[in-house]
Amino acid sequence: xxxxxxxxxxxxxxxxxxxxxxxxxxxxxxxxxxxxxxxxxxxxxxxxxxxxxxxxxxxxxxxxxxxxxxxxxxxxxxxxxxxxxxxxxxxxxxxxxxxxxxxxxxxxxxxxxxxxxxxxxxxxxxxxxxxxxxxxxxxxxxxxxxxxxxxxxxxxxxxxxxxxxxxxxxxxxxxxxxxxxxxxxxxxxxxxxxxxxxxxxxxxxxxxxxxxxxxxxxxxxxxxxxxxxxxxxxxxxxxxxxxxxxxxxxxxxxxxxxxxxxxxxxxxxx
Amino acid sequence: xxxxxxxxxxxxxxxxxxxxxxxxxxxxxxxxxxxxxxxxxxxxxxxxxxxxxxxxxxxxxxxxxxxxxxxxxxxxxxxxxxxxxxxxxxxxxxxxxxxxxxxxxxxxxxxxxxxxxxxxxxxxxxxxxxxxxxxxxxxxxxxxxxxxxxxxxxxxxxxxxxxxxxxxxxxxxxxxxxxxxxxxxxxxxxxxxxxxxxxxxxxxxxxxxxxxxxxxxxxxxxxxxxxxxxxxxxxxxxxxxxxxxxxxxxxxxxxxxxxxxxxxxxxxxxxx
Numbered sequence: 124x125x126x127x128x129x130x131x132x133x134x135x136x137x138x139x140x141x142x143x144x145x146x147x148x149x150x151x152x153x154x155x156x157x158x159x160x161x162x163x164x165x166x167x168x169x170x171x172x173x174x175x176x177x178x179x180x181x182x183x184x185x186x187x188x189x190x191x192x193x194x195x196x197x198x199x200x201x202x203x204x205x206x207x208x209x210x211x212x213x214x215x216x217x218x219x220x221x222x223x224x225x226x227x228x229x230x231x232x233x234x235x236x237x238x239x240x241x242x243x244x245x246x247x248x249x250x251x252x253x254x255x256x257x258x259x260x261x262x263x264x265x266x267x268x269x270x271x272x273x274x275x276x277x278x279x280x281x282x283x284x285x286x287x288x289x290x291x292x293x294x295x296x297x298x299x300x301x302x303x304x305x306x307x308x309x310x311x312x313x314x315x316x317x318x319x320x321x322x323x324x325x326x327x328x329x330x331x332x333x334x335x336x337x338x339x340x341x342x343x344x345x346x347x348x349x350x351x352x353x354x355x356x357x358x359x360x361x362x363x364x365x366x367x368x369x370x371x372x373x374x375x376x377x378x379x380x381x382x383x384x385x386x387x388x389x390x391x392x393x
Numbered sequence: 394x395x396x397x398x399x400x401x402x403x404x405x406x407x408x409x410x411x412x413x414x415x416x417x418x419x420x421x422x423x424x425x426x427x428x429x430x431x432x433x434x435x436x437x438x439x440x441x442x443x444x445x446x447x448x449x450x451x452x453x454x455x456x457x458x459x460x461x462x463x464x465x466x467x468x469x470x471x472x473x474x475x476x477x478x479x480x481x482x483x484x485x486x487x488x489x490x491x492x493x494x495x496x497x498x499x500x501x502x503x504x505x506x507x508x509x510x511x512x513x514x515x516x517x518x519x520x521x522x523x524x525x526x527x528x529x530x531x532x533x534x535x536x537x538x539x540x541x542x543x544x545x546x547x548x549x550x551x552x553x554x555x556x557x558x559x560x561x562x563x564x565x566x567x568x569x570x571x572x573x574x575x576x577x578x579x580x581x582x583x584x585x586x587x588x589x590x591x592x593x594x595x596x597x598x599x600x601x602x603x604x605x606x607x608x609x610x611x612x613x614x615x616x617x618x619x620x621x622x623x624x625x626x627x628x629x630x631x632x633x634x635x636x637x638x639x640x641x642x643x644x645x646x647x648x649x650x651x652x653x654x655x656x657x658x659x660x661x662x663x664x665x
Contacts, residue, residue, distance in 0.1 A: 176623045199631065206629040213627075217574055218620040223544060230637060235629030240637055279628065 125152040126188065127287055127318045128173055133182030135168055135342075142168040143179065143342040150318060152286075155309070157333035158322040159353065161364035165342035166322035167214065170289045173320065174211040186287075207236055210280035214292040216272035220264035225256060225275050228264050232283045250282040270301030277308070288312075290321040294328060306331050326354060326365060338363050425542060427469035431646040432547040433554055438653030439539040445657040445664075446531045452520070454664025455527045461656055462534040469542040480537050481530060488529045492522035545569055550634040559632035566634070571621045575614050582606055 128150040135143040143165045150156055158166045171177045172184060175191045184191045186205065196202050210232075213219045222228040229250055233243040251257050254274050259267060264275055273293070280288070290309070294302040309332045312319055321332050329336060329350045336353040338346040340363050346353060353359065360366045427435060442458055449455050466476055501517030540548070553562045586602060594602065 171623070174627055176627060202631065203629055206627065211627045213620070213624055215620070218571075218617070219624040221571075221621060221625070223546065227546070227637075232628040234635040234637065235631070237635070240639075243637060283628075 126150070127152050127154065127186065129183075129185045130169075130173075131183045133172065133179035133184060135172060135177060135179045141342060143172070145182070146339075146343050147182075148337055148344055148347075150320060152318060153314075153316050154318050154320075155313060155332060155334045156318075156320045157329050157336045157350070158320065158339055159324065159326070159329065159336055159363065159365060160322075160339035161324060164339040164363070166324075166339055167291050168342075169339070170211060170291050170320065170322055173287075174209055174289055175205060176211070203236055206232075207283050208285055209287040209289065210283060210285035211289040212276055212280055212291060212293060214295060216269075216276040217265065219276045219279065220272060223263060224261050225251070225264055225267075225278075226260040228275055229260075229278050229282050232279060236283065246282055246284075250278050254278040254281070270297055270304075273297060273301060273305065277305070286316065287318040287320070290319065292323055293321060294323070294325055302328070324365060326360070329354060338365075340364075423470045423542075425469035425471075427465055427538070427542045429645065430649045431640055431642055432543050432551040433640055434642070434646045434650045434653070435539055435543055436548060436551040436555065438650060439535050441653050441657035442535050442660070443532045445660040446528055446535070448661050449528075449664030450524075451664040452524060452527060454660050455524070455531055457663070458656075458660050459527065459531040459534065462531055462538060466534065466538045469538055471538055471541045476534060476537065480533050484530050484533045485526065488526045492525045495521040495525065546634065546636055547638065550636055550640065553634050554640065562634060563632055567618055567622060571614075571618050574617055574621070575610070578613055578617070579606075579610055582610065 126149060128148070130146060130148045130150075132145050132147050133143055134141065134145060146165070146169065158169060160166045168177065172179055172191075173186075175184075175186075175196050178191070178193050186209065189195070189201075191205075196205070220228055222231055226247060229247045230243050233246055238246070251260055254277065256271070256274050256278060259271060259275065264272060267275065277293075293305050293309075297305065306328050309319055309321065313334075319332070323329070323332075333350055336346075336348060336350050337344050338353060338359060345363065346356070346359050348356075357366070430438075442461070446455055446458050449458070463473070466473065496514045496518040497512050499515055499518035499521050501515035503513040504516050504519060506513045543551075549562050549566055552565070553559065583606070586606065
């Protein structure tokens with residue numbers, strides 16, 4: 124399968140604090156990948172490196188065979204081409220929504236790409252219709268609910284029809300209905316050429332949004348596999364702080380067992 | 394207002410003010426006379442009048458520009474009541490504090506002498522203080538009318554087309570985009586602190602908490618501005634302001650620009 128991202132032994136630090144340490148991974152065209160890890164495991168930093176917002180202090184990252192370096196991104200043609208093909212949805216939609224109206228917000232990306240005015244308007248109309256947010260198009264984004272903001276944030280990147288979508292905690296802080304809408308959207312892309320990389324720590328959505336999973340801990344990949352392989356490996360999930368030992372008592376006897384949040388019901392022997 | 398709630402009230406006041414400022418884009422879409430002019434003409438015209446206010450040395454000339462500014466506000470359908478509340482009273486409060494010492498320290502013909510303190514107010518002192526207040530009021534009125542009658546993105550594009558460096562325009566764009574988030578964060582921090590505070594803090598306790606909060610807020614503001622900038626970069630921003638609206642000069646724009654320049658020059662000549 125053709126390669127989308129090749130990440131070779133990269134490291135990155137926030138001043139003196141290391142966030143990524145010697146991380147290597149390969150993402151192919153059309154892959155649906157989940158990056159699983161607890162808070163601080165390096166998922167968000169990795170997504171920003173893949174979106175060429177941060178550049179690793181060591182190691183290399185290539186996109187479709189081309190190196191993602193600061194020098195390359197300074198070249199207008201390369202930068203605009205890359206930004207059109209790769210899109211990142213930030214975990215906090217508030218930082219991503221900064222235009223006066225939803226319509227302007229969705230039009231922001233195409234305008235930066237210097238598309239013709241007619242193409243921008245047509246594409247924005249199509250996208251807001253597809254995302255079912257036509258009724259919001261004249262409203263200021265900062266006045267919307269959390270779920271609506273997320274949909275607008277998604278629309279603002281989907282309008283460019285990117286080949287790669289990087290989603291950072293796309294369902295965090297959303298109500299169950301909004302969560303399922305986002306998951307449904309990611310499921311629609313299954314079998315298409317679009318590559319989707321989702322960073323999350325919500326185990327209950329992993330099987331729906333990914334075919335491959337990378338588990339991150341302390342800035343490095345500690346495991347890779349299919350969702351069922353990863354989710355059935357209790358020791359791994361415990362090590363990565365994705366589940367925890369749940370202590371409770373039955374008739375005065377205290378015991379503990381691994382506990383997966385998000386699954387509404389679980390059973391175990393006593 | 395109690396002393397205990399002063400800071401929270403101030404932050405909430407800022408939130409309301411910024412929220413209103415962000416709604417200014419709605420006012421900009423009103424069908425006013427000023428709104429019919431090209432944004433570049435509005436920016437150049439208003440800046441010309443502001444510069445002429447700064448150059449003018451006669452009260453009558455500055456007062457005349459203030460009247461012109463009020464006429465422009467009416468033509469732009471900007472509410473005078475809102476101007477009075479948001480600009481005139483606030484500016485008067487701030488500049489009066491700065492202008493007050495000028496009443497006493499400016500040498501000249503005594504107008505009034507306080508019987509016990511032996512402080513004299515001179516005619517020249519009154520003139521200097523009134524000149525300062527009037528200048529600031531007029532400049533603030535003009536810029537507020539510009540901001541209320543023009544979408545912020547149009548002002549940025551106009552400044553860029555007038556060859557203001559892309560870095561400066563980016564800075565202005567960033568400030569506008571994240572100031573609301575920052576104020577909201579400050580509000581949440583004060584609410585969170587309030588929910589964890591039992592009883593009433595002493596004066597020094599309040600000062601310490603405020604200083605700590607201000608420090609954390611500063612760090613957060615840097616982080617937040619970086620996040621907003623990254624989000625802009627991620628969607629292809631490269632320092633240029635690009636909008637769906639094209640700026641094209643029409644005959645009425647030339648008439649408007651001439652009127653602005655003529656008024657500015659006339660005021661400077663009258664006020665020399």
